[in-house]
Amino acid sequence: MTMFGLAVRWSLAAAGPDVAPALRDFVRDRSLDRFTGMDGLRFKTWRMVEGEWFEGTYVWETAQARDAFAEADRAGMGDSPGTRIIGSPPVLYEAFEVVGVAEGAAGFAAGPGPQAAQAASIPAS
Secondary structure, eight states: OOOEEEEEEEEOTTOOTTHHHHHHHHIIIIIHHHHTTOTTEEEEEEEEETTTEEEEEEEESSHHHHHHHHHHHHHHGGGOHHHHHHSSOOSEEEEEEOOOOOOOTTOOOOSOOHHHHHHHHSOOO
16 A cells, blocks of 8 residues: 655644634534545545644645645645635645554544534533
């Protein structure tokens, strides 16, 4: 099995306090659907350290699929939803080799992260 990675990272250092919740909402409400089932994509993970950075980490089946996506993504990044929410373009595009992936006993899960689950479990007032 071959896997080719791409990381696209934005700095959140100058972003306001409302950016992290807006990014969570965007990923949950729009971005998950866009990437689920995408041709050539093995998986995508959205990662964030509030106040520091937000990142899309992609793993592709081929280097060609990764590189084509990266080229098209860079070309449209000035008007991308992530850039609009954060207020600045990505600071990093990094292609990398995926050496291996292990699935743990808990199994692979797809969907929004714990913030969405916590919000769903809070009773309405």
